[in-house]
Amino acid sequence: MTTKEITVFVSGATGFIALHVVHDLLKAGYKVIGSGRSQEKNDGILKKFNNNPNLSMEIVKDIAIPNAFDDVFQRRGREIKVVLHIASPVHFKTTDFEKDLLIPAVNGTKSILEAIKKYAADTVEKVVVTSSVAALANNIDIKNNNLVITEESWNKDTWESCQADAVAAYCGSKKFAEQAAWNFLKENQSSVKFTLSTINPGFVFGPQMFADSLKDGINSSSGIIAQLVRSKTGGKFYNYSGPFIDVRDVSKAHLAAFENSECAGERLLLSEDLFCSQEALDxxxxxxxxxxxxxxAGEPGSGPSFLEKNSCRFDNSKTKKLLGFKFHNFRDCIVDTASQMLEVQNEALN
Structure with missing residues (x-):
């Protein structure tokens, strides 16, 4: 079967990572059905991709409501062979962690899998869920320099303990949504035929697929770089640290996750290396x-010693071997991210 005969469904197709994925899928010759929250957003995406005949968009207003994906899969499920579930809430401006982060993430994952089971059990062969390093370690463990995180690791927070603050709740939401996917497959193996893989990226940097996306707000990882670009001489900044990956590699990994049969049943831990904000500033x-x-300027050159004290280690040699391609290094990733930001900033000034 050629890529032209394979239709891929991408949930949350209007997001930072998803736009790169849609671009790579179309470039590889796949047919793509994307979902977005509104007709306006969907029309905007179609226009960005020059109304490519291989791309169509469907409205899924709110992934958190039960049966959110039923309508799309009832109408179009028979066309779909691959599902990439990328949509998930990422924001920290809430105090109702269950309502705004935990429940939407878990329900969104469950409802897309339920829709496949109801309407596309015989046609969908591969499912890839975009999870996160946050499902592997909570925000305290990720700073523990005695800890080594691998593809087998799990965030040890409970539903209750992850509600300590918004960041912990976001990390918990990724863990429980991912667990819901693995549990669903275990419980429904006799009624669906798809294999499951998850993508677990660290902080995702890199340029936006379309520079004008920067005018509509920015994903939380890229926001770290934007803050540094806008900082003032001698100003204070929060020294974020952890594993990083370029968005272009995250996108490639989504395709590899369903194209390479060895990735079936695997969690793909996406990290090129550790980073901290000081290194980005340098x-x-x-x-x-x-x-x-x-x-x-912060304290130039102090990044490596800061990371030694303030970050756990990552061993994702298994993922790197499965994927078989080289990730972007930190310098190239930051230069490409900042160049685009400055270009858009200059255009706004002129």
């Missing part, structure tokens, strides 16, 4: 003469 000051002297 790169910005070295690579962009227009920023040097205008943005904060």
């Amino acid at each position: 790169i910005l000051n070295e690579e962009f003469p227009q920023l040097k002297g205008k943005i904060t």
Whole structure:
């Protein structure tokens, strides 16, 4: 079967990672059905992809409501061979963690799998769920320098303990949504035929698929770089740290997860290396003469010693072997991210 005969459903197709995935799928010759929250958003995406005949969009207003995906799969499930479930809530402006983070993430995952079971049990062969490093370790363990995280690791928070604050709740939402997917497959093996893989990226940096997306707000990881680009000389900044990956590699991994049969049943831990904000600042000051002297410098060169004390280690050699391609390094990733931001900023000023 050629890629032209395979239709891939992408939930949350209007998001940062998903736009890259849609681009890569179309480039590879797949037919793509994406979901977005509104007709306006969907029309915007179709326009961005020049009304590509291989791309169509469907409205899924709210992934958190029961049976959110039933309508789409009832009408179009027979066309779909691969499902990439990328939609999930990512925001920290809430105090009702169950209502705004935990329940939507879990329900969204369950409802897409239920829709497959009801309407596309014989046609959907592969499902890939976009999870996170947050499903592997909570926000305290990720800073523990005695800990090594692998593809087998799980965030040890409970439903109750992850409600300590918004960041812990976000991490918990990724864990419980991913567990819901694995449990669903275990319980429904006789009534569905799909294999499951998950993608577990660290902080995702890299350029937006379309530069004008930066005008509509920004994903939380890229927001870290935006804050540094906008910082002032001598200003304070929060030194974020953890594993990072370029969005272009996350996208490639989504395709590999269903194209390579060895990825079936696997959790793919996406991390090129550890990073901290100080290292990103060093790169910005070295690579962009227009920023040097205008943005904060922090303590140049102190990144590696900070990471040694403040970050756990990651061993994703299994994932790297399965995927078989080289990830973007941190410098290239930050330069490409910041170049695009500065370009859009300059356009806004002119």
